[in-house]
Amino acid sequence: MIPSTLRITLIIAVVCYFIIILYFLKNRALNLKYTLLWLLAGVVMGVLVIFPEMLQRIIRVFGIQSNMNGLFIIAIGFMLMILMALTSIASRQNMKIRSLVQEIGILDKRIRELEDGHSDSVGERDV
Amino acid sequence: MKNRVLNSYDDCKEIEDVNDMTDAKVLIIIPAYNESESIENVIDHLTDQAPWCDYLVINDGSTDNTLSICEQEHFHYLDLPINLGIGGAVQAGYVYARKNNYDIAVQMDGDGQHDIAYLKDMLQPILDGEADIVIGSRFLKKEGFQSSQSRRIGIGILSMLIRLTTGQRIIDVTSGYRAVNRMFIDIYSRDYPTDYPEPEAIVTAIMHRGRVKEVPVRMRARESGTSSITLRKSVYYMIKVTLAILICRLSYGFRRAKR
Numbered sequence: 502m503i504p505s506t507l508r509i510t511l512i513i514a515v516v517c518y519f520i521i522i523l524y525f526l527k528n529r530a531l532n533l534k535y536t537l538l539w540l541l542a543g544v545v546m547g548v549l550v551i552f553p554e555m556l557q558r559i560i561r562v563f564g565i566q567s568n569m570n571g572l573f574i575i576a577i578g579f580m581l582m583i584l585m586a587l588t589s590i591a592s593r594q595n596m597k598i599r600s601l602v603q604e605i606g607i608l609d610k611r612i613r614e615l616e617d618g619h620s621d622s623v624g625e626r627d628v
Numbered sequence: 629m630k631n632r633v634l635n636s637y638d639d640c641k642e643i644e645d646v647n648d649m650t651d652a653k654v655l656i657i658i659p660a661y662n663e664s665e666s667i668e669n670v671i672d673h674l675t676d677q678a679p680w681c682d683y684l685v686i687n688d689g690s691t692d693n694t695l696s697i698c699e700q701e702h703f704h705y706l707d708l709p710i711n712l713g714i715g716g717a718v719q720a721g722y723v724y725a726r727k728n729n730y731d732i733a734v735q736m737d738g739d740g741q742h743d744i745a746y747l748k749d750m751l752q753p754i755l756d757g758e759a760d761i762v763i764g765s766r767f768l769k770k771e772g773f774q775s776s777q778s779r780r781i782g783i784g785i786l787s788m789l790i791r792l793t794t795g796q797r798i799i800d801v802t803s804g805y806r807a808v809n810r811m812f813i814d815i816y817s818r819d820y821p822t823d824y825p826e827p828e829a830i831v832t833a834i835m836h837r838g839r840v841k842e843v844p845v846r847m848r849a850r851e852s853g854t855s856s857i858t859l860r861k862s863v864y865y866m867i868k869v870t871l872a873i874l875i876c877r878l879s880y881g882f883r884r885a886k887r
Contacts, residue, residue, distance in 0.1 A: 599712055599822075603720035606686070606706035607727065 657721030764805030772846030
């Protein structure tokens with residue numbers, strides 16, 4: 502069983518966690534789309550802190566003996582998931598930036614041609 | 629065609645033949661990252677020997693004066709504001725080729741390794757409808773610059789890997805001298821690998837049921853600059869490209885495009 506002082510500490514921590522996320526959301530410093538996973542993690546943490554018996558049962562299913570270890574493993578698992586999600590977001594943004602840069606390069610060339618007044622140069626024949 | 633304003637028609641008979649042979653719109657894509665020493669030579673050569681082709685230098689966010697040379701010499705060029713790496717730069721060329729309705733796109737390096745004299749050999753299989761992608765291979769006739777021993781071993785391993793995963797025998801898998809037809813201009817403009825793209829692009833091509841053909845070319849040792857693959861990076865290169873080939877093969881495994 503988790504000692505009651507620790508439970509209180511954890512509950513306060515979870516509340517702080519939510520306040521911080523909501524604060525960021527309110528100030529539009531975080532995109533709701535990317536925060537859903539964080540909110541979900543918070544809900545799971547909250548439920549587990551309020552009903553530690555659930556935590557124990559889940560942990561026993563996986564064959565973990567110590568409650569605190571179970572909590573850590575769950576927390577690490579969530580972090581890994583969020584990190585992976587972040588990597589995938591970064592990769593997708595990378596792709597988008599790449600096509601934007603290419604597009605800028607092509608537009609830049611077009612502007613140069615228009616400014617020079619010879620829009621009949623390379624590649625402009627039958628678009 | 630505006631670019632067919634010729635200055636030295638008499639001494640390029642061979643090129644004339646190609647010109648007669650086809651009315652295909654050809655774009656030569658030349659990615660350039662810090663190639664200020666060689667780019668002028670490459671373009672002069674190109675406009676001299678293949679004046680009927682359009683070309684496009686892609687200045688991939690160079691930190692030297694490649695851009696100002698392009699401006700001064702009035703080259704046709706794209707200026708990418710951020711360095712994308714060779715894959716992104718070449719892809720910009722393919723996007724441009726798609727948007728401007730080119731029939732054939734040829735990519736060649738900006739460092740003078742690839743000889744424009746082989747352009748006809750490169751285009752012929754595509755014009756004849758024999759191939760979708762033509763790779764200029766320095767190993768078919770073992771002429772010209774053959775690269776160092778260790779690189780040849782690396783290339784051999786990758787070649788073997790591509791053969792195992794796709795069943796096709798391509799020898800010079802890292803050659804950046806390539807010609808592709810309209811179908812692959814379209815495919816590459818949407819889906820082109822990054823980082824060290826050449827071997828992976830072959831797998832992409834085969835997975836789209838492209839017919840890949842190698843033709844012998846003679847390559848020169850680079851005029852200037854260093855290969856993007858230094859000795860220090862070569863281990864990383866081999867691991868990354870091996871993984872990339874495997875992943876590329878896997879991701880297309882179940883959805884081989886129909887021709």
